[in-house]
Amino acid sequence: FVSHDDVTYPSIAKAFNVPLEIHDETRQRMRKLWKSKRNEATFDWDTPSNRLTAKLRMATLPTGAGCRAYFPSDELWVPIAIVNDNVHILPGIPLLFQQMLTGLEKELVPRIEASSRNIFRLMISTPQPESQMADYLTLLQEKVQERGVKVGSYPRWGKPRNTVTLVGRDREYIEGLVEEVSKQLEGVRVSVEGEDDSESDEAVEGV
Numbered sequence: 001f002v003s004h005d006d007v008t009y010p011s012i013a014k015a016f017n018v019p020l021e022i023h024d025e026t027r028q029r030m031r032k033l034w035k036s037k038r039n040e041a042t043f044d045w046d047t048p049s050n051r052l053t054a055k056l057r058m059a060t061l062p063t064g065a066g067c068r069a070y071f072p073s074d075e076l077w078v079p080i081a082i083v084n085d086n087v088h089i090l091p092g093i094p095l096l097f098q099q100m101l102t103g104l105e106k107e108l109v110p111r112i113e114a115s116s117r118n119i120f121r122l123m124i125s126t127p128q129p130e131s132q133m134a135d136y137l138t139l140l141q142e143k144v145q146e147r148g149v150k151v152g153s154y155p156r157w158g159k160p161r162n163t164v165t166l167v168g169r170d171r172e173y174i175e176g177l178v179e180e181v182s183k184q185l186e187g188v189r190v191s192v193e194g195e196d197d198s199e200s201d202e203a204v205e206g207v
Contacts, residue, residue, distance in 0.1 A: 008089060009061060009081065016083050018064040026059040026069060029077035072103020080104055120171040122178065124164045125196050126187030130155055136184050137164065140177075147173055156194070163193050 013020045031045050034055075045052065061069055061081045069079035080100055081089040088104065090097050126133065130153055141151040149168035156162055164185060166174045178189055190196055 012081075012083050012087065012089060013062040016062065016066075016087075018062045018067055018083065020060050021063045022056055023059050023061045023063070023069055023079070025071075026061065026077065026079055027056065029071070030055065030059055033075070033077040070104065070107055072100045072107070076100070118169050120168060120174055122166045122174050123190050123193060124166075124178070124181050124185055124187045125161045125190045125193070126164060126185035127161055128185055128187070130162065133164070133185055140181065140184075144168075144173075144177070149174060149177075154193075159194065160197050161187075161194070163190075 009020060034043070043051070043055075058078070061067070061079070062083045066083060066085045068082050070082060071079050076096075076099070078091060078096070078100075083089070088108075090100055090104075133153070137151055137153055144151065144166070147168065147170055149166055149170070152165040152167065154163045154165070164181065164187070166177060166181070168174055182188060188196055
């Protein structure tokens with residue numbers, strides 16, 4: 001829920017340059033499902049008041065392109081506000097957060113699976129520390145960026161080798177980089193991280 005000093009919705013809206021508006025479905029659900037406290041008089045939803053303004057503030061969400069509200073439970077009026085199609089705003093109350101996150105799973109997993117379809121990931125294991133390969137990886141990323149390939153570098157603390165990844169949708173292009181990248185990094189292609197570790201190898205410097 002949004003408290004009087006909560007700036008999450010306004011801050012996210014400002015960051016993504018989208019407006020804030022009262023979300024009608026949230027307002028309707030709030031009115032239907034809101035339960036007054038025992039010592040609270042029956043609330044008047046039709047007469048303007050400071051209390052009504054405060055309640056409607058909780059239904060004022062980022063709107064516009066890439067924004068929507070997802071209701072993970074029929075028992076809750078509060079939505080998960082989604083911005084930029086990939087930023088999900090959940091309440092900070094632990095029990096409510098957990099309940100809503102569980103409800104989000106059935107909506108989120110299919111989206112993740114669909115977006116990751118046809119993405120290819122290749123791993124190179126290297127004995128070089130990050131500081132040694134940083135310049136080359138920067139140049140490599142500049143080279144492959146226009147082809148939609150992302151270069152990742154992952155130190156494996158206390159292990160003899162670090163891992164570099166190439167991720168993208170153009171499998172043929174990525175496969176064509178293996179020889180060059182392996183040579184520059186003194187590495188080898190692996191299918192599972194750590195599969196080429198040896199007990200006789202000394203731990204590599206992580207960074």
